[in-house]
Amino acid sequence: MGRRKIEIKRIENKSSRQVTFSKRRNGLIDKARQLSILCESSVAVVVVSASGKLYDSSSGDDISKIIDRYEIQHADELRALDLEEKIQNYLPHKELLETVQSKLEEPNVDNVSVDSLISLEEQLETALSVSRARKAELMMEYIESLKEKEKLLREENQVLASQVTMTTISSALEAN
Amino acid sequence: MGRRKIEIKRIENKSSRQVTFSKRRNGLIDKARQLSILCESSVAVVVVSASGKLYDSSSGDDISKIIDRYEIQHADELRALDLEEKIQNYLPHKELLETVQSKLEEPNVDNVSVDSLISLEEQLETALSVSRARKAELMMEYIESLKEKEKLLREENQVLASQVTMTTISSALEAN
DNA sequence: GGAACTATCTATAAAGA
């Protein structure tokens, strides 16, 4: 639906790719908005440009709610570590709290409650370090993907550089 | 773009709402696919229907990678820290410690160990949050530097590509 | 200055009622 039909393949011209990206991204987000209103649903759209810039939108509900919903669905896939953690770490703490509290109500307190507190602290630390580790992991993954991209670019670069050399030499030879 | 114009508001008829949902959802996902191919980007779409059913699609990369990318971007904005904060909210352990302390302040208790526990915990928390923040900061800096490097490579690449074109054209001209 | 990105306009391909 434009001046002419285009094939669905990477647009080679950088600036028209950029223009198309911006236009179609807006179009997509508007379609998402319409779907959400027309059919009372929630839609989240996340777009990452080639340059790594992030664009997101949501309609019908908060994007984090929609993503949470996605993560709940895929809980088995380790992505929902989040939820798993809540279940695995939060519950024992609750129990532990109750234990500590009940211990406190007993007459001869000290050692037991201090021990419980230490253990609570340790469990809490574990839970926190898991979520921290998850964040670090996400960042590391991202760093790896950037490094990979860099490597590919360097390779492409080298091919191009040798092409320049070759064509220059051959045209010099032809000149003689 | 149908037989007649429709207003963007909830479709009241249940069955046509259902039909529209299905058609537009597919259309949206296809548009996402096209955007990703045309502009070498990654697009994730998550749709939750009114009945709670989940539909998702991704193009250009795995949906979890795209969502990870979203979460990294919003790391400061609390989504990645989510759990950490939630745990801290669910477990007001500082208050608990204070409660314990006040309970223990009654006759014949080991005050010293509780005091040192509280102080230890506070110090630990401070140290951890500082080093955590510092680590995240360093990683973000690193990510920025990688992005910058990528940008430079892309530019260099483009220069080389145009050189190849130029020399090819000029040697073709010389041949005539 | 310059690269990256967005806005505007019109003709037309394509979505969808």
Add this chain to the structure above:
DNA sequence: TTCTTTATAGATAGTTC
């Protein structure tokens, strides 16, 4: 399927950083 409305290609101008 039909056939109207809409999205968007292409070109270019403007904006932001």
